[in-house]
Amino acid sequence: MLSRRSVITVGALAAMPRFAIGQTAKIRIGVMLPFTGTYSSLGEMGINGLKLSLAQHGNKLGGRDVEIVTLDDESDPARAPSNATKLINGDNVDILIGTVHSGVAMGMVKVARETNTLLVIPNAGVAAATGPLCAPNVFRTSMTMWQPAFPMGKVAYDKGYRNVVSITWKYIAGEESIAGFKEGFEALGGKVIKEITVPFPDVEFQANLAEIAALKPDAVFTFFSGGGAVKFVKDYAAAGLKSSIPLLGSGFLTEGTLEAIGEPAEGILTTLHYADTLNLPANKKFRGEFKQAYGKLPDLFAVQGYDAGELLAVGLGAVKGDVNAKTELFASMERTVLDSPRGHLAFSASHNPVQDIYLRQVKKGQNEVLSVAAKAVSDPSRGCKMMPS
Amino acid sequence: MDPGFFLVQAFNGVQYGLILFLVASGLTLIFGIMGIINLAHGAFYMVGAYFAYWIAQATDSLPLAVIGSLAATAGLGFLIERWLIVRLYTRNHLDQVLLTYGLILVFNEMQRIVWGNDVHGVTVPQALAFSLRYGDSMAFPFYRVLLAGFCAVMALAMFLVIQKTRLGMRIRAGASNREMVAALGIDVRMLFATVFAAGAGLTGLAGALSSPLSSVFPNMGDAIIIISFVVVVIGGIGSVKGAFLGALLIGLADTFGRVLLPNFASFLVYAVMAGVLLWRPKGLFAGAGA
Structure with missing residues (x-):
């Protein structure tokens, strides 16, 4: 006789192979950004940058189709942990991306560390995320303050x-x-x-x-x-x-x-670490493509979102889209060097960008680049155990 | 502290207080006379600023922008009172909070759809864009002086309207005893619509006038609504006189707090409120009528 329990078990087993195949399922990316409130324009630029990068890779990472789940974090630190948890447990995302507000980003770091979920921070500059709370699965494509x-x-x-x-x-x-x-x-x-x-x-x-x-x-x-x-x-x-x-x-x-x-x-x-007027081939190409895709010129926040996509493309390319090969995935992301619109972009042992900082002056309503104020600036990442001592 | 510095800070405080008064006076009237807790009051401030930006862009004229934005926010206030607020008079405060909070969300989303999320500025007309110098390195923007003067005139005009006109008499009567006013055959419906529209217009005016000084950005109304409630509570609910004194008190406390006690600046105004309420639990001019 077939009990209800066994039906459930059979059902679960029947579902198993789908997960086991894995590689053909979509990679789900949970994007937490502010889409309302003071920071909403930053959130909009960030996700458009990310989407442009994904589109240029045919909406595939490491050969697998990508699906984006977005969530408006409303720049509310109090709700950050539950929002991040909802994306991971409720929406079953494999990767988290976010956010602008540093307090919200800290909530995401906490959840990412607890669940060992890959987190890419495309803006928030709070030092602790790549300092005392740095982790193998936490990366940043923006900067520290x-x-x-x-x-x-x-x-x-x-x-x-x-x-x-x-x-x-x-x-x-x-x-x-x-x-x-x-x-x-x-x-x-x-x-x-x-x-x-x-x-x-x-x-x-x-x-x-x-x-x-x-x-x-x-x-x-x-x-x-x-x-x-x-x-x-x-x-x-x-x-x-x-x-x-x-x-x-x-x-x-x-x-x-x-x-x-x-x-x-x-x-x-x-x-x-960026200027709209930066005279680099990668920047000109990016600005042209972004304008064509969204009818609006990109800004710093779009660049950082774009680089989050590029970083994932390299990392997941190295593991052929297997998000569970975490050690290899994180290692290849850490080694990644990008020809970013902002210039040469590498990552420190704490997973924070190593990048040039430009001295800019406002001339005729634009940030003109005067010089490179400092080359390959790396945050000291004080308190991060992953930094070589 | 040298006396010149003290004087400048005092003027800064008064000027900030006067702008607060424009927002808080509308809030206190709506609260005191109609018994409505209008959380969406700050949204009118934002809408006023955005209208000013819009009209200034189109016509290149600040006076037109200010007048247009006053008319638009007052009109909007009238429509909202007739259409939505009118349903709240017989309901409790919780329902009012629910509706007016909902209005904030609607206004913010409309702002996003109509004007987008970018930060905008309104330029001060060339003729007014000069500064009054004092000391060897400091100057006081003339527009701020003009603004303070204008707000002071508005305050005086409101005082005269409330004390000397028939409408003012009804408003004062409404603030003291709403039921009695209605019982005496005064058209309370029209009175309420007028008060709500005037309150919204005053706030919109404050938003428009301060748009060249501040900037025009999403959610700009959220901060001012909280501080305006503080002013209303200090002044005594429904009292315009109280709102005036409360606004000046908060303006000065905030300004001097920033300079003298920077670590406590963010809660100093609340400490002032607590102090006033300990002394006078119903605010400075409670129940005195508008």
Whole structure:
């Protein structure tokens, strides 16, 4: 007699071979990005970059078809672990990609470590993800906040600035960016005389601008992005500070904000691992193809999403699409060297990018590349056990 | 601290407070008179800023942008009151929160569809784009002075309307005792629609006026709604006078908090609110009528 239990068992067995074949099933990629809220344009650029890369590989990775499952993370750190878990357990994704917000990315890192799921971070710059919490299965195709800021220390020192005031939001990305600049600047003998922080995500800066005017530093180093960057740069100029105290920034200050800022942005120096105007064949090709596919020019966030796709293509190509050959997969990803739109891109032992940082200046509403501020910059990844000591 | 620096910060605080007042006055009227907790109030601020950006792009005129955006948000407020809010008067606060929170989501999504997710700016007209210098390195943008002056005039105008006109009398009466006003045969329906439209318009106006100073970006209304509720609670629900004092108090506390106690700046305004409520549990001007 056939009991209900045995029917279930038989059913499960019947399903088994499908999984055993494995290689013909689709590789499922779970993409967690902000598709609403302040960071939504970053999320949109990121996924379009990723999709462009996949499309160029015929929507196949290592010979297997790819299916993308998207989830709007709403930049809400509180829901990050449950969202990531839902993708892994509910949607059965093999690979996780995300995200923009550092707090959300940390939630994803936690889940990825617990489940040994491959995670590629296409933007969030929080140091811990490739620092104390680094893991064989966690990769990043963007940067740490430290990376673009550190070389600005030398740029500022070489310009003759000795006393600098820093200003940022009181949150982790801002504070890590300032720390990077401070490390580079003070190692040479400069001094950050005051570190001003503004509650996140406030955009009311008038009180702090008066403070800067009273301190009279040689220059101001800042980290702001999005709407806050637009407002800060405009207010800084309107307060009459721009002509007397030069404004320096981590490149996020002038990414996607120049049209909204207008004239007050002209002349500002920033350091970043990319610039729209970067005169490289890979960049020109990428920009043309992206424009053709989405009718809109790409930005840094699109590049980082694109490189996440390229990194997966190399890694999964090496294991012929077998996402369960993890040791080999992670090893080949770590060895990957890409001819990225941003230039030469390799990975450190902590799985963070090793890349050139460019010195850029805003000219006629564009970030013009002046020089390479520092070659092959690698984050120190302090606290990461995978780093060679 | 040198007195010049102190004075500049005081002016910064007052100017920030005046903008807050424009938003909070509408909120307190809607709350006090109609008994509606309007979480979507901040959304009107965002819509006002986006309309200003839109019109300024098309016509290259800031005054037109401000007037157009005032009219558009007031009109939108009127429609929403007639169409949606009107169903809430007999319901409890939880239903109101549900509907107005839903409106925030709808507004944000509409903004995404209509204007996209990019950050935009509105330029100050050339004639106003100069700064008043003081000290050797600092300047105060003239537009901020103008804005502060304009908000002060608006506050005075509101005071006159509320204290000296028949409409104002009804609004004050409505804030003190809604049922009695209705019982006396005053068209409460029209009064409510007017108040809601005016509140939405004032907030939209604040968004439009501050769009050249700040920038125009998604979810910009979310931050201002929280601080506006703080102002309303401090001032006493329904009191425009209270909202005025509350807004100035919060503007100054926030500004000086940032400079003097930067580590506590983010909760200083809430500490002020707690302090005021300990002293006067119903706010500064509770029950005094608008």
